[in-house]
Amino acid sequence: MLSNLGNTLIIVALLISFLLVFFSFKEFRTNNNSIPGKIYKISLLQLFFTASSFIILLLAYVLSDFSLANVYENSHTNKPLFYKISGTWGNHEGSLLLWINILVLFSSLFLFINKNKDKDFKILTLLFQNILVIIFLIFLLSNSNPFSKLFPIPLEGLGLNPILQDPALAIHPPLLYVGFVGSSIYFSAALAALISKIDSQSLAISIKPWVLVSWFFQTVGILVGSIWAYYELGWGGYWFWDPVENSSLMPWFVMTALLHSILVLERRIGLYSWVIVLSILTFTMSVTGTFLVRSGILNSVHTFASDPSRGLFILSFLIIMVFFSIYIFFKFAPNESKKYTIFSKETFIIANNWFMIFFLGVVLIGTLYPVFLDTITGSKISVGPPYYNLVLAPFLIPLLFLMTSGPNYKWISHETKSFFDLVLVLSVILFLITFLLIKESSFLLNLILFFSIYLIIQTLFDFYESFKKKNINISRIISHLGFGLLIFFIYINHIFSQENNFNLKLGEIKKTDQYIIKFENLEEKSIKNYKSIVGYFNISDKKTSITKELKPEIRVYDKPITITYEASIESNLFSDTYLTMSNISETDVFNIKFQVKPFMNFIWFSVLLLSLGGLLNFLSRNKNEKN
Amino acid sequence: MRKINYIIISILFSFLFIILYSSLDNERIYNTKDLIGKKISQVEINLFQSNETINTEEFINNEFTILNFWASWCAPCRKEHPNLVRLSKIKNIKLVGVNIKDNVESAKSFLKENGNPFDILAEDKNGKNSVNFGVYGIPETILIDSELKILKKYIGPLNIKDVNEIRKLVKK
Numbered sequence: 001m002l003s004n005l006g007n008t009l010i011i012v013a014l015l016i017s018f019l020l021v022f023f024s025f026k027e028f029r030t031n032n033n034s035i036p037g038k039i040y041k042i043s044l045l046q047l048f049f050t051a052s053s054f055i056i057l058l059l060a061y062v063l064s065d066f067s068l069a070n071v072y073e074n075s076h077t078n079k080p081l082f083y084k085i086s087g088t089w090g091n092h093e094g095s096l097l098l099w100i101n102i103l104v105l106f107s108s109l110f111l112f113i114n115k116n117k118d119k120d121f122k123i124l125t126l127l128f129q130n131i132l133v134i135i136f137l138i139f140l141l142s143n144s145n146p147f148s149k150l151f152p153i154p155l156e157g158l159g160l161n162p163i164l165q166d167p168a169l170a171i172h173p174p175l176l177y178v179g180f181v182g183s184s185i186y187f188s189a190a191l192a193a194l195i196s197k198i199d200s201q202s203l204a205i206s207i208k209p210w211v212l213v214s215w216f217f218q219t220v221g222i223l224v225g226s227i228w229a230y231y232e233l234g235w236g237g238y239w240f241w242d243p244v245e246n247s248s249l250m251p252w253f254v255m256t257a258l259l260h261s262i263l264v265l266e267r268r269i270g271l272y273s274w275v276i277v278l279s280i281l282t283f284t285m286s287v288t289g290t291f292l293v294r295s296g297i298l299n300s301v302h303t304f305a306s307d308p309s310r311g312l313f314i315l316s317f318l319i320i321m322v323f324f325s326i327y328i329f330f331k332f333a334p335n336e337s338k339k340y341t342i343f344s345k346e347t348f349i350i351a352n353n354w355f356m357i358f359f360l361g362v363v364l365i366g367t368l369y370p371v372f373l374d375t376i377t378g379s380k381i382s383v384g385p386p387y388y389n390l391v392l393a394p395f396l397i398p399l400l401f402l403m404t405s406g407p408n409y410k411w412i413s414h415e416t417k418s419f420f421d422l423v424l425v426l427s428v429i430l431f432l433i434t435f436l437l438i439k440e441s442s443f444l445l446n447l448i449l450f451f452s453i454y455l456i457i458q459t460l461f462d463f464y465e466s467f468k469k470k471n472i473n474i475s476r477i478i479s480h481l482g483f484g485l486l487i488f489f490i491y492i493n494h495i496f497s498q499e500n501n502f503n504l505k506l507g508e509i510k511k512t513d514q515y516i517i518k519f520e521n522l523e524e525k526s527i528k529n530y531k532s533i534v535g536y537f538n539i540s541d542k543k544t545s546i547t548k549e550l551k552p553e554i555r556v557y558d559k560p561i562t563i564t565y566e567a568s569i570e571s572n573l574f575s576d577t578y579l580t581m582s583n584i585s586e587t588d589v590f591n592i593k594f595q596v597k598p599f600m601n602f603i604w605f606s607v608l609l610l611s612l613g614g615l616l617n618f619l620s621r622n623k624n625e626k627n
Numbered sequence: 628m629r630k631i632n633y634i635i636i637s638i639l640f641s642f643l644f645i646i647l648y649s650s651l652d653n654e655r656i657y658n659t660k661d662l663i664g665k666k667i668s669q670v671e672i673n674l675f676q677s678n679e680t681i682n683t684e685e686f687i688n689n690e691f692t693i694l695n696f697w698a699s700w701c702a703p704c705r706k707e708h709p710n711l712v713r714l715s716k717i718k719n720i721k722l723v724g725v726n727i728k729d730n731v732e733s734a735k736s737f738l739k740e741n742g743n744p745f746d747i748l749a750e751d752k753n754g755k756n757s758v759n760f761g762v763y764g765i766p767e768t769i770l771i772d773s774e775l776k777i778l779k780k781y782i783g784p785l786n787i788k789d790v791n792e793i794r795k796l797v798k799k
Binding site for chain 1: 629632633636637640644646647648649650651700702730732733
């Protein structure tokens with residue numbers, strides 16, 4: 001029943017999208033000054049039908065309707081309701097439907113919100129956006145239909161991979177999709193801008209909120225994904241340079257570059273072509289990331305069931321999209337001349353862009369190199385954290401420096417500023433104090449430490465100034481402060497993290513340099529869809545004699561039979577105590593991984609601050625518009 | 628200048644796409660070609676739930692041997708299992724199952740639930756031994772003859788076509 005209904009809704013949505021493309025095309029370059037009402041109506045109708053199809057799928061999951069192959073493969077009646085719901089987008093087909101929903105939502109929002117813009121520009125944006133919608137709807141129907149029927153109807157589903165049954169994981173894909181797919185709207189707008197030749201300022205104004213929104217969601221999505229990895233994967237790390245993580249980071253770099261370039265474009269004519277290139281590149285990176293994840297050419301913890309025909313479809317789409325964009329760009333892009341001096345704000349913003357593009361290049365090469373090598377020479381390698389740390393770390397230093405000094409330069413003009421100011425002196429003192437506490441010998445790491453402190457102090461100083469003058473860009477300060485703190489705390493966390501691996505039997509005690517770990521008790525529990533073995537550990541600190549109770553778990557899920565190791569994390573403001581246990585078969589000995597990770601909460605907080613800056617900018621923009 | 632940029636960028640992207648396109652069917656041929664026809668490496672593996680080991684040299688007594696690498700946590704293994712049961716009915720093949728990085732209890736209940744097609748059941752707790760066979764993911768299946776030569780290697784779950792192919796191969 002639901003299967004037929006879902007299929008019908010999708011087909012109707014496809015027909016409406018064709019209608020929308022047809023009318024948009026007919027409307028382009030007519031003498032009408034405004035977009036006719038019927039286009040608005042059709043757009044609303046399209047939104048209604050796609051949203052309904054998603055709700056139907058959601059309903060099928062909630063009701064455990066196993067006549068849908070998709071529900072059968074990814075759900076189970078015993079699963080908690082929350083994970084039934086999140087199961088909707090926890091698989092390729094369902095997530096594609098969500099993807100299409102976001103495409104359509106952004107298409108309608110763009111149409112309705114940007115009320116007084118150039119008509120040709122708007123109608124072309126709508127046209128391109130809906131061509132994207134059509135392509136993905138066809139993909140969904142032909143290859144990845146979440147509404148495919150199953151007969152005879154199974155009594156029970158196969159279940160959702162227990163590793164995916166985690167609140168952070170359940171919410172991070174939708175967040176990332178808003179980021180990924182949100183970039184489609186400024187991709188469409190960039191192409192439309194080229195053809196309709198709108199001026200740089202109106203381009204900047206019309207794409208800025210979308211860039212901010214997608215950037216914000218992308219940042220938060222990456223954050224939540226990291227938190228999930230930290231809690232659930234049980235290795236105590238939060239970033240692994242895994243290909244899938246990389247594919248969420250790559251569009252983020254381009255978005256960040258774009259965000260900064262738009263600031264220039266808003267005020268000056270200049271960087272017009274560059275903003276267009278970045279807009280196109282962001283969505284290209286999003287689709288490339290999707291291709292890498294879904295085609296199965298990369299091995300990763302995030303594998304979706306891979307299928308080469310799926311990869312082929314996305315790749316064909318990517319090829320057409322890229323060559324079409326290149327063609328449009330070279331046919332329509334205007335010639336620009338540069339109009340600014342070396343020590344102006346523009347230069348620093350462009351420098352930011354070069355860094356972002358460099359980071360993008362490094363991550364892209366690191367992700368694709370194994371694929372290239374495999375194809376050309378047949379050897380399998382994987383590129384790990386050492387490569388990224390080695391290549392990226394030195395470039396953090398100039399980036400941090402530019403983030404510190406750049407924002408205080410004036411637009412266009414050249415104005416020198418004394419470097420020996422209070423901020424610098426304060427930073428040096430703070431750095432020396434930290435240095436004496438840490439006594440890190442690496443020159444490079446010390447430089448990174450110094451410049452992150454310098455950035456933090458400078459932004460705090462700017463923050464104080466902004467209170468006095470009330471006209472400084474507060475969102476910039478918050479984001480830059482967030483980034484400075486992020487680097488600082490990653491550094492501190494890296495230096496002070498402790499890890500111990502050992503085996504313990506029930507009742508035994510293990511002493512490390514600083515801690516005494518006692519294995520007190522073991523308990524078996526039976527919970528709705530899994531069995532749980534809980535270990536009770538007592539950790540006491542020799543120095544402070546503070547004790548903590550940690551309860552790591554081993555869970556045995558029945559559908560599908562899977563064992564997961566749940567870390568027990570005792571988190572306080574300054575430090576996380578992290579313990580996982582795993583059983584060693586045929587013995588009563590457990591393998592214990594005990595870690596102390598300082599400032600984890602500060603790392604999360606820094607990223608939150610970073611994203612908050614973007615949100616504030618978005619909100620303050622809307623306020624300005626109303627005034 | 629503009630034209631040159633246009634051409635360079637187009638060529639760069641074309642190159643990228645050609646590589647990505649050819650990588651699409653890369654994985655399926657990985658490692659299979661160069662191992663076929665070679666003698667299987669001499670590896671000693673633990674028998675499941677026991678202290679005894681078995682050496683690949685011992686397979687010389689069998690007319691044909693199939694090594695299957697599986698685990699209860701691997702969904703495709705569940706899918707291919709009925710085909711292994713089919714293979715177990717062919718008389719001149721000895722089936723050796725190597726259970727990889729698995730929990731004993733869930734491995735046992737997997738076999739209880741789906742049937743045990745294996746003549747010999749071995750285990751590889753940390754997955755290290757399997758690497759010596761050239762296994763890079765599971766499920767994987769290797770067919771060897773009485774001279775310990777690798778006749779066929781299947782990466783990914785066996786389907787019914789593969790079963791028929793094996794049936795033909797061992798008939799000769």
